Amino acid sequence: MTIEKKGAGEILLAHGGGGLLSRRLIEEVFLNAFSNKYLAPLNDQAVLSVNRSRLAFTTDSYVVNPIFFPGGDIGRLSVCGTINDLAVGGARPLYLSASFIIEEGLAFDELGRVVKSMADTAREAGVEIVTGDTKVVERGKGDRLFITTAGIGVVDDSVDLSPSLIRPGDVIIVSGTIGDHGIAILTHREGIRMEAPVESDCAPLHSLAADMLKASGGGIRAMRDPTRGGLSSTLNEFAGSCMCAMVMDEDKIPVLETVRGACEILGFDPLYLANEGKLVAVVSPDAAPPVLEAMRRNPLGRDAAIIGAVEAKPGGKVLLETSIGNRRIIDMLSGEQLPRIC
Amino acid sequence: MKYIDDFRQRELALGILGKIREISSRKANVMEICGTHTHSISRYGIRDSLPPNIRLISGPGCPVCVTSANDVNRIIAFVRKERNVIVATFGDMLRVPGSGSTLQEEKARGSDIRVVYSPLDALDMAASNPGKEVVFYAVGFETTAPTVAATVLSAAEDGVKNLSVLSLHKLTPPAMKALLDGGDVEIDGFICPGHVTAVIGAGAYGFLSTRYGAPCVVAGFEPLDALLGLHMLIRQIEEGRSEIEIEYGRVVTWEGNVRAQGIINEVFEPADSVWRGIGTIPSSGLKIRDAYGRFDAEKKFQMDAGADVEPAGCMCGSVLKGLITPDGCPLFAAACTPADPVGPCMVSSEGTCAAFYKYRKVVA
Known part of the structure; x- marks a missing residue:
C-alpha cells in the first residue's frame, strides 16, 4: 500500500x-x-572510495523541541548525532559542517550557548567544524533554531560492516540503558516532574565503536545507533536486511528504573523510545565476549549487555521473549510516538 | 517499580492459573469491560493459558473506540470550518479514521490540533492564546471526567472565556446493562474496570448482581491482579453466586472517590449517548449542565452532525459488542494494521484489535 x-x-x-x-x-x-x-x-552513512581511501559521509538535521533539555541541547545533539552516524559505520570522524536556520527573534545569548556547546562537543570528540551556513527566517516560519550537520570520516580497509552479514547464532549487544533521551525530552517538555529527573544520554560514540572494532577481530557484523523509532525499529531494519529473526530477552534489556516508571505511567514502551548515546551491535558468537569486555571498559559502554541472539526463523522479524516466558512480535514503530525528539 | 514487579511474578501467575483450572468445570463467558484489561490479558498470554471452557470476551471499554462515527466526522467537519480554533485532545483521537480523513490529516492541512496529556493543558493553551477559541475534544469514561470537570471549574473561577469542552464522555454501568438487555452476547460474569471503579465505587454494579444475576469482580491491571480476579469470578460462577467482589482492594472501595463524584456531578449531568457498534444507550453519557453552558462547545458553536458512516468493511462495532474477536474480521492484520488502521479499535492503545495485533502469535 x-x-x-x-x-x-x-x-x-x-x-x-x-x-x-x-x-x-x-x-x-x-x-x-x-x-x-x-x-x-x-545505512546511516554512505561509504565512498576516493583515491584508494574509504570515506564515510553522512548528514542529519536537528529540530528538537525544546532546544535546551536535561543532559544536552540541540548543539551537542547535532554534533553527537552526526559523529554517531559515522561511528556506527566503523569510521573515524574527522570533519563536520554546520548549517543554521534561525528564527527571527532568537536571543543572541541562546544561540551563543548552543554554538559553544557544539564547539565543546567537537573538541571532546576530536573533530573540527570546518564549514557552514546561516539563514534567518521570519518569526513564525521556523521554531527558534534548526541545525543541519554533515560529517566525513575515514574507514579502515579491514572494516566490513553490513546488516546483510548477520547470520543465525550471532549475538545482539546494546551499549547501555535504552529510552533515556526520549523520556528526558518528554518529561522536560511536558513539565512532568520526577523524583530523579532523567537526563538525555546524548554522547559521541566513536571511541566506543573504535574500542569494539579493535577487540572484535572482525567479528562485528553491523552497528547502528537506535535514535528515532528506538531499539525496535533498528532491529527491524537489521532483520529486514539479513532476513533472520532478532530475538530479544525482555529481562536482559537494560532500562533505568526511572525510565521504566515513566513508561508505565505515560504508556510508552522503552523499545520505541529514542536514544542519542547508545549503539546496538550484532557480533559473531566468538567475538561477543571480547567485544562486551571492551565496551564495559569504556565509560560509554559501562552498562553494555547481551540482550539476545539471531535465529533463522521467522525471517525478517523481531521477537521479544517476555518475562513470563512467551514470545511476541515487535513491529517497527507505527505512527508517531513523540514528535521532534531530535 | 518493585510495586509493579511484585504483581508480575511468573511462579505466582502459574500457581493461580493452576487453581483456576482446578475449580473450573462449567462453561464461563467472561467479559472484561476495560481496554486496559484486554491489553494486559493479551500481553501476558492469559487468554491462551485458560481452560477451553472459559472464554474471555473483550467489552466496549476503549473510549476512543466507542466514540461514534458521527462524532468522529463531526469534529473533522468542525476543524475544517472553524479556522480560529485550537482543538486539544488525547493523542489516539488524531489517528481515528473518519469518512475520508483523520484529525492528523486535517492538522497537516493547517487545522490547529494539539495533543495534550491532561485536560488542564487546554486551560494553559486558552490563557496563552487569548485571540483563539480552545475546544477540548473530551473522550473518556468516569476516570477522565473528573479532570475535565475540574478544568471547567478552574475556567469558571478564572473567568476564562475562550475555552469550551465537547463532552463525549461515556459511563460504564449503563453500557453493561445495555449489553445484558440486548442479549446478543452471552455473558456469565464481568471483570469490572479497576480505575473506573476507583471513581464510581464497586457499589455502582449492585444492580447487575441483584437484577441480572451477573457476578462481578473489580480487578487491577497487572497480570496477577487479572488472574486473581478471574479466579474469584470463576469461583462465583461455579458456586452459582452473583456478588460484587473487589480484587483491587489497594485502590478500589465500595463508595469510590466521593470528591471526584462530586466534581463530576457539579459540572455534568447524565445524558443519552451514542456508542459505536451499540447505538444510543439511555443516560450513558455526560453533558455539561446549563450552569456551565458557556463552556459547552455544542452550545458555543454550530456543530453540524457528521456523516454516520462506518469505514467500509470495518467490524469494530461487532468487536466492541463482544460478538466477534478481532481475528474474525477479514480486514484484521491484512488491510487493517496499526500503521494503516481502518477502524478505531486498531488505532487506540486500548483497542481490542490493537491488543490482538500487538501480541499476536509468532508464526515461524
Whole structure:
C-alpha cells in the first residue's frame, strides 16, 4: 500500500517519526528519485572510495523541541548525532559542517550557548567544524533554531560492516540503558516532574565503536545507533536486511528504573523510545565476549549487555521473549510516538 | 517499580492459573469491560493459558473506540470550518479514521490540533492564546471526567472565556446493562474496570448482581491482579453466586472517590449517548449542565452532525459488542494494521484489535 493510495496527500508528522511511515517516505519518494548504489543499502552513512581511501559521509538535521533539555541541547545533539552516524559505520570522524536556520527573534545569548556547546562537543570528540551556513527566517516560519550537520570520516580497509552479514547464532549487544533521551525530552517538555529527573544520554560514540572494532577481530557484523523509532525499529531494519529473526530477552534489556516508571505511567514502551548515546551491535558468537569486555571498559559502554541472539526463523522479524516466558512480535514503530525528539 | 514487579511474578501467575483450572468445570463467558484489561490479558498470554471452557470476551471499554462515527466526522467537519480554533485532545483521537480523513490529516492541512496529556493543558493553551477559541475534544469514561470537570471549574473561577469542552464522555454501568438487555452476547460474569471503579465505587454494579444475576469482580491491571480476579469470578460462577467482589482492594472501595463524584456531578449531568457498534444507550453519557453552558462547545458553536458512516468493511462495532474477536474480521492484520488502521479499535492503545495485533502469535 503506497502513501498515495492511502489518500493522505500531505506529509504527516508521523512521516518524521522514524518508524514505518518514515521508511515508506524514504523508499517511495527519495530512494526512487536519487537511486544509486551508495544510497541503496539505507545505512546511516554512505561509504565512498576516493583515491584508494574509504570515506564515510553522512548528514542529519536537528529540530528538537525544546532546544535546551536535561543532559544536552540541540548543539551537542547535532554534533553527537552526526559523529554517531559515522561511528556506527566503523569510521573515524574527522570533519563536520554546520548549517543554521534561525528564527527571527532568537536571543543572541541562546544561540551563543548552543554554538559553544557544539564547539565543546567537537573538541571532546576530536573533530573540527570546518564549514557552514546561516539563514534567518521570519518569526513564525521556523521554531527558534534548526541545525543541519554533515560529517566525513575515514574507514579502515579491514572494516566490513553490513546488516546483510548477520547470520543465525550471532549475538545482539546494546551499549547501555535504552529510552533515556526520549523520556528526558518528554518529561522536560511536558513539565512532568520526577523524583530523579532523567537526563538525555546524548554522547559521541566513536571511541566506543573504535574500542569494539579493535577487540572484535572482525567479528562485528553491523552497528547502528537506535535514535528515532528506538531499539525496535533498528532491529527491524537489521532483520529486514539479513532476513533472520532478532530475538530479544525482555529481562536482559537494560532500562533505568526511572525510565521504566515513566513508561508505565505515560504508556510508552522503552523499545520505541529514542536514544542519542547508545549503539546496538550484532557480533559473531566468538567475538561477543571480547567485544562486551571492551565496551564495559569504556565509560560509554559501562552498562553494555547481551540482550539476545539471531535465529533463522521467522525471517525478517523481531521477537521479544517476555518475562513470563512467551514470545511476541515487535513491529517497527507505527505512527508517531513523540514528535521532534531530535 | 518493585510495586509493579511484585504483581508480575511468573511462579505466582502459574500457581493461580493452576487453581483456576482446578475449580473450573462449567462453561464461563467472561467479559472484561476495560481496554486496559484486554491489553494486559493479551500481553501476558492469559487468554491462551485458560481452560477451553472459559472464554474471555473483550467489552466496549476503549473510549476512543466507542466514540461514534458521527462524532468522529463531526469534529473533522468542525476543524475544517472553524479556522480560529485550537482543538486539544488525547493523542489516539488524531489517528481515528473518519469518512475520508483523520484529525492528523486535517492538522497537516493547517487545522490547529494539539495533543495534550491532561485536560488542564487546554486551560494553559486558552490563557496563552487569548485571540483563539480552545475546544477540548473530551473522550473518556468516569476516570477522565473528573479532570475535565475540574478544568471547567478552574475556567469558571478564572473567568476564562475562550475555552469550551465537547463532552463525549461515556459511563460504564449503563453500557453493561445495555449489553445484558440486548442479549446478543452471552455473558456469565464481568471483570469490572479497576480505575473506573476507583471513581464510581464497586457499589455502582449492585444492580447487575441483584437484577441480572451477573457476578462481578473489580480487578487491577497487572497480570496477577487479572488472574486473581478471574479466579474469584470463576469461583462465583461455579458456586452459582452473583456478588460484587473487589480484587483491587489497594485502590478500589465500595463508595469510590466521593470528591471526584462530586466534581463530576457539579459540572455534568447524565445524558443519552451514542456508542459505536451499540447505538444510543439511555443516560450513558455526560453533558455539561446549563450552569456551565458557556463552556459547552455544542452550545458555543454550530456543530453540524457528521456523516454516520462506518469505514467500509470495518467490524469494530461487532468487536466492541463482544460478538466477534478481532481475528474474525477479514480486514484484521491484512488491510487493517496499526500503521494503516481502518477502524478505531486498531488505532487506540486500548483497542481490542490493537491488543490482538500487538501480541499476536509468532508464526515461524
